[in-house]
Amino acid sequence: MNKYQIHRFSVAPMMDWTDRPCRAFHRALTRQARLYTEMVTTGAVLRGDRARLLRFDPCEHPVAVQLGGSDPAALAEAARICADMGYDEVNLNVGCPSDRVQEGRFGACLMGEPALVGDCVAAMKAAVAVPVTVKCRIGIDDQDPELALDTLADAVVAAGADALIVHARKAWLQGLSPRENRDVPPLDYDRVYRLKARLPQVPIAINGGIGSIEAAAEHLKHVDGAMLGRAAYQEPWRLLAVDPLLFGTPAPAASLHEAVEKFIPWIERELAAGERLYATVRHMLGLFQAVPGARAYRRHLATEAVKPGAGIDVLRAALALVRPDRSVAGDAAA
Structure with missing residues (x-):
């Protein structure tokens, strides 16, 4: 044990x-x-x-x-x-x-x-x-x-x-x-x-x-x-603060925007395999809390990602509505 x-x-x-x-x-x-x-x-x-x-x-x-x-x-x-x-x-x-x-x-x-x-x-x-x-x-x-x-x-x-x-x-x-x-x-x-x-x-x-x-x-x-x-x-x-605060190792990305950009190839593979965009992005709706543009980001994903044939351009358009977010250190302190 x-x-x-x-x-x-x-x-x-x-x-x-x-x-x-x-x-x-x-x-x-x-x-x-x-x-x-x-x-x-x-x-x-x-x-x-x-x-x-x-x-x-x-x-x-x-x-x-x-x-x-x-x-x-x-x-x-x-x-x-x-x-x-x-x-x-x-x-x-x-x-x-x-x-x-x-x-x-x-x-x-x-x-x-x-x-x-x-x-x-x-x-x-x-x-x-x-x-x-x-x-x-x-x-x-x-x-x-x-x-x-x-x-x-x-x-x-x-x-x-x-x-x-x-x-x-x-x-x-x-x-x-x-x-x-x-x-x-x-x-x-x-x-x-x-x-x-x-x-x-x-x-x-x-x-x-x-x-x-x-x-x-x-x-x-x-x-x-x-x-x-x-x-x-x-x-x-x-x-995004877990690795540096609890494990003393670098986070996978320096910011939330960067994390999403690194995740996009995974989503694209899913789309190519026939999965719907909303199946993934529904889990991302709360990603930009208290960041200017977060409400517009959520609204865009909630209304556009559910549409048949929605592609990665929907996610990129939603990201463009959010001001560049805080750094990892800023997120940890929020």
């Missing part, structure tokens, strides 16, 4: 958001962050269009796949398939609170079945050589977070999990929608810090409500890794 070095910074798996174009775009802003797929169910991996669901670009490394499921044998087979496809990590979702996920007996409801989660992890570990990690909540419904998180952590550590990623709030499976579960239950970062103090040899990352790279750096004083979700997606400009 203690041989695994958890990634210091990662972008959270987010349904409908962290698809392949999103991850490729994020990689244009940070070389160092670990990227995660949207959650993929074991049924989809085993019986669905595997090539479409699991395809990723080599530029995305290091990239992890997040699986949803609760049957150890199915998870083991799905993990093996993902590892054979080249993913750097397999993560088990024990945190999603949606009704559909509950009906499938996976996600956050598994916080109530720690022994089963342990069995799932053990089966996955036996099937693959890549790291197997678990992303969970601090508890569900009326559970005591002290007992619930410790019990789950002990079960997965005993089963061989390589790391824990903890969303530092409860999930209320009764009475709150998935959207409300991202905001309403109070954050309890100290609970995650206490878990790390109790299990110093276990790599632990923290997630939930972290709004900036600077905030992530503060959490790294207490835990091994930090994961940004909505802030990374809705304000992707923040990612």
Whole structure:
């Protein structure tokens, strides 16, 4: 367990958001962050269009796949398939609170079945050589977070999990929608810090409500890794500061404009393969926050990129509406 070095910074798996174009775009802003797929169910991996669901670009490394499921044998087979496809990590979702996920007996409801989660992890570990990690909540419904998180952590550590990623709030499976579960239950970062103090040899990352790279750096004083979700997606400009601030290495580009220019060849390849422009640029709408012309940029992409046959000229026209942006250092300080 203690041989695994958890990634210091990662972008959270987010349904409908962290698809392949999103991850490729994020990689244009940070070389160092670990990227995660949207959650993929074991049924989809085993019986669905595997090539479409699991395809990723080599530029995305290091990239992890997040699986949803609760049957150890199915998870083991799905993990093996993902590892054979080249993913750097397999993560088990024990945190999603949606009704559909509950009906499938996976996600956050598994916080109530720690022994089963342990069995799932053990089966996955036996099937693959890549790291197997678990992303969970601090508890569900009326559970005591002290007992619930410790019990789950002990079960997965005993089963061989390589790391824990903890969303530092409860999930209320009764009475709150998935959207409300991202905001309403109070954050309890100290609970995650206490878990790390109790299990110093276990790599632990923290997630939930972290709004900036600077905030992530503060959490790294207490835990091994930090994961940004909505802030990374809705304000992707923040990612350009990840490499210099958290890893001490140069950013992939000196400015946001330069990052987009370097990313354009990837988009052009996608267009040539028949993909639609909006499939990629929808993830870029929040790139120029507070930069003069940002609203016009967003409006142009939102209205023009959806049109049939929209090409790279639409993106270049949108970029031309934005004043040359701040440098990497300026973005980091914003």
